[in-house]
Amino acid sequence: MAQQNGGQGQQIFILPEDTSRLLGRDAKRNNIMAGKVLAETVRTTLGPKGMDKMLVDGMGDIVVTNDGVTILKEMDIAHPAAKMLVEVAKTQEDEVGDGTTTAVVIAGELLKKAEGLIEQDIHSTVITMGYRRAAEKALEILDDIAIDAADRETLLQVAMTAMTGKGTEKAREPLANLIVSAVKQVEEDGEVDKDNINIQRIQGASVEESQIVNGVVIDKSRIDPSMPKDIQDAKIALLKYPVEVKDLETDAKIKLTEPSQMQAFIEQEEQMIRDMVDKIIASGANVLFCQKGIDDLAQHYLAKAGIMAAKRVRKSDIERLEKATGARVATNIEDLNPEDLGQAGRVYEKKIFDEVLIFVEECKDPKAVSIILRGSTKHVAAEIERAVEDAIGVVAATVEDGQVVAGGGAPEIAIAKGLKDYADTISGREQLAVTAFAEALEVIPKTLAENAGLDSIDALVDLRSSQEHSPYMGLNVFTGDVIDMKVGGVIEPKRVKKQAIRSAAEAAEMILRIDDIIASSSSGKPSPEEMAAAGMGGAGGMPPMM
Structure with missing residues (x-):
């Protein structure tokens, strides 16, 4: 990178000649595109009707899954902004054990909405401040609509909701019973250490033959x-x-x-x-x-x-x-x-x-137990194990917090409705960012509908109108009807939604504050052009270096 020196015609090089750079709006557009493409990649796996991805590594080993964090870990991602969203998924997995796809999809939609605001000449700082206020308000609304419950029936419903659509439909109930029994057994003083539940995955039998061992x-x-x-x-x-x-x-x-x-x-x-x-x-x-x-x-x-x-x-x-x-x-x-x-x-x-x-x-x-998990083939058993690990995470979170929310997109619609009302109380351009945050959350019920082959616009309209009466009205993707999710037994831990909203907002905020990408190719790392092409195809080009 060179700079003219006071009109004397002399160039001053402050970075090596093989360093590439993206500035201002180009840098933002590049990062936003990477985030959007990554979110679109995992979006089709969301919900009970989500599709699976087949991932093949360099050795030819195959992983077939619709688990968001597994997909993102297995993908060879080069773009730095996309890597930041992968970290969102990993944090979600470590903190709660489920909701990884939700967190990445919300983050991608927040970036998409921010792109529209940037095109309207709204400064990134204004957008990030609006997003921060919206996230804080969203968590307040989430607290208001949360349900206090941690009885065995609730825990079973939480476990079955987490496993729906992950290859465990035939044995959801027996597996949920195993998981809840295991979590309750290892609970100590209201805390659950998931490491004390050991899963032994063995192929060669149906999932119904899985069992819990009251020991190790x-x-x-x-x-x-x-x-x-x-x-x-x-x-x-x-x-x-x-x-x-x-x-x-x-x-x-x-x-x-x-x-x-x-x-x-x-x-x-x-x-x-x-x-x-x-x-x-x-x-x-x-x-x-x-x-x-x-x-x-x-x-x-x-x-x-x-x-x-x-x-x-x-x-x-x-x-x-x-x-x-x-x-x-x-x-x-x-x-x-x-x-x-x-x-x-x-x-x-x-x-x-x-x-x-x-x-x-x-x-x-015993304060440590084992679950013998069976599956007809190696790949089936591996996917069931991922589903069971997610379910253990959400049941543990429910036991520790004692609070749940309705599923089926109900909390996202309720929060979006509350945020739109909140936006009316804000003056200035931040109001547009809060509204954009509200609209971004609606991507979850919209995606649930799309993945189930339903009309997403009709589903959103029905959800909004039904939420006037109850914040627990969500989309039943199997029938296409809007029902009371609390009555239907489709519930999730509050912690899953809380962590997903917080992580997505913070990741989007961090990416939107970047206005300069400096990449050195001499270090062996790919240039932004290569990152855009190899990691997230179509993520924008780079201007030539001076």
Whole structure:
């Protein structure tokens, strides 16, 4: 980039010559286009009648899904503004577990509406201030229309709403029962740690054969076939310490001059292993889960003592075993004592389809549980798992917050109606931005109707008129009728909508405040032209560099 120096004809270069730049309205148009294209990509997956995407990576692996965050993670996105919207989806997934498509679609529509206002010469700062005020008001309206409920029936409805349209229709009710039972079981003081619910996905059966295990399922087998396969009244030891002789950490060498010395050295190693195993036996444990390795000789001695053992168990599984059995992890084998042992009514090994698992069951009030999830094929089972993970997230959010809202586009229409009334109280150009925010929210019911093959304009008109009487009136995409969603059992956690509106507004605001894109191609990163073409085709060109 060059600049003339005071009319003397000399150019001053402040950036490398291979740096490309977009300024002002061109930069905004480029970013807005990227956001709009990304939102359009996932928009067709929204709702119970949403379509799926097939994603094929460079290795030929296939993912078939309509889960917004999965689609965005799998896509190889190059455009920086589009990457910012992907972060919106990831945040939504981490915070709530569902509503990722909703958040991205709203963000894309906010950018689209802002583009129209920019064309009318309304400054980006005015638009962002209007959007900020609108978002704050939207969250107030959301609080007003929220319903206080967290009983089991409500939780079941929340779970079924989250799973509708995600390949789980046949088994929505049994799966919802499993999910609600699991979440209620791991709840502690009104908080739910989703990591304490472990999902073991196994193909080769119908989804109806899924089950909850009142304990933990470990994706491991016994380390020695001569070990007992089924242990009643299990006393469980958890070890971080390896049951093997450690290698020397220095370059020291041991010089042996006689065969008897070699024999003594081997016997000493064996004695060390035997001492370790004796410590485990002395603790009273009959089941051992070790996070590190277990020596072959130790396996032999453990099997002789009638102890079932598994090695190289994942840290996350060890933590769940702590929660389920009441065991304490011993970081040193010398510290292992009977007080550290966990309790379980039964520990056994079982083969399901082509996977061998260890079941730790009949635990007393376990705060970690497992769900065995079945599916006819690998891809079906994977999509069901994504649906179940979403449902666990929304049920957990409902348990923690105790508040829900109606589904079927009802809250978006109610908030849009409230925002339009609020806009009338604002003077100046910010009023136009608040109105644009309200209209942007209507993209959700409009998209639900389009994806169901309904007339979106008729659906919006019907929704607006019915909302005059109740904020719970939403669109039944299966019949095309506008019904009371609270009565129909289509409900979602308030947190899903709250997070989606807040994230979308903040992302749109951040993108609209950018008026200069400087990209260096010498760093190996693509130029804005390449980003526009490769990442988000048709996202606008770049002016030539000076």
